[in-house]
Amino acid sequence: MHIIEDGNAAAALGVKLAGAQVIAAYPITPQTPLTEKLSEFIESGEMKAQYVPVESEHSALAACIAASSTGARAFTATSANGLLYMHEQIHWAAGARLPIVMCVVNRAVGAPWNIWNDHQDSISQRDTGWIQMYACDHQQIIDGVLKAFALAEAVSIPVMLCYDGYLLSHTYMPFEVPEEEKIARFLKPFAPAYALDPDDPANLNTVTLPDVRVDVNGETAHGYMEIRYLLQEDHRAALTVAQEIEDRFTEVFGRGDDALLEPYRCEDAEYVVVGLGSLTYQLHDVVDTLRAEGFKIGVLGVRLYRPFPSEALAEALTGVQEVIVIEKALSYGYEGALCSDLKAALCGRQPTVTGMIAGIGGREIRTADLTDTLRAHVRGAPDEDPGWIGIRL
């Protein structure tokens, strides 16, 4: 079915189709319509799930952690300061290896207070152990929710599906709704490795000593370090699993491509612009203009940011003269986090990497400004490091 709806509705439909059983969320702009929609679905009986009203984002994720621990498919969503309020529980969900899915409707972080889009919220959660996917349009949001559950449950790692506040959450776009009868072929019922059972009680994630221990059955159990090693190991393995899931999705629904990267006109490119989310689709227009002017330039969207597709990026960017990373977030005191990550992935290889910052706190990213900045940069004009596109100081 082909419909026209906003990005939050696309996410809500995806969550309904995925058969999420427990939803716990606290409203925050620009995520609010998503949770409202889910609450309507449940209230009307259209969706069989339990909606847990909570007093905060911290409680929202805590409720999801509890639900997921009992073997329920759990979903939450938030933005900006709400995400930061969850922070402690975000680490917990990953350490506890619970396959919760959360939509992060990207929004700038206060202070100063700001409700518009940038990526500082989700980027600041980079090191929590969650998988991070970035959607560029509504199709990627609705399909992404299904893929996120499949991936989370396959590797026992929670997934954030990030999409741009307003630019995607509140704009209307046509997209395909995955056919309900095909869902079962793609997404199997959640079968957790372990689920809490009142008839067979156990303690989960209580104090875990630095060293290994012998448990009550006489088996040598992990220490904290072994548990964290396994999280890292499975994170790296998730790069392969994500692509397997993408391929299965393509097989069932007839669309989908590369789970990690999305190149546009990168063949023979001397310059490649790298970014996250809807900005990369806006850059398609910029690249078309610059290509018409004779510049050999392309765009590479990073769809999966954690685990970081370092090898795929290194392979895709080999032979490129320069990579320009444009980001809506930065690690204050240094540069954009994606830029640093990319430099590490390309260490010892040909391309130089330049970082630029744009769209902080919803500052409009004009296509003409992007075009002018990239044209001037490619022609060799000096820019600040990191260059801030659209800054008016």
Added chain:
Amino acid sequence: MGTRGYRYKTSHSLSGPGDGGKTGSWRIQRPVIDLERCTPARRGTEVCFICWLYCPDSVISRTIPPVIDYEYCKGCGICAEECPTKAITMIDEADAYQDDEGLQACSTEGPRPCT
């Protein structure tokens, strides 16, 4: 032998001794019961047991006399604080090591469980 084959990927424990590790190794001071002052030991009857009641780790037995399980006693000292006859003293672990034999002064038959 490592933990690669362990059945869980997270921290999972069952209620039972030792599933949180041998927490007795955390102890800096250990509680020692003076049976001359301990009420149930002195009277040979089921009385008091304040130490058993207050122990947050349930490592003191409700027996005559009460026995402290040093494998799991973390040495918090609550029992010594609460004992109404001041029968429990906290002594340094370093000193206790030198005289480990004499510390658990039980009768030769061992502690008698309460009914």
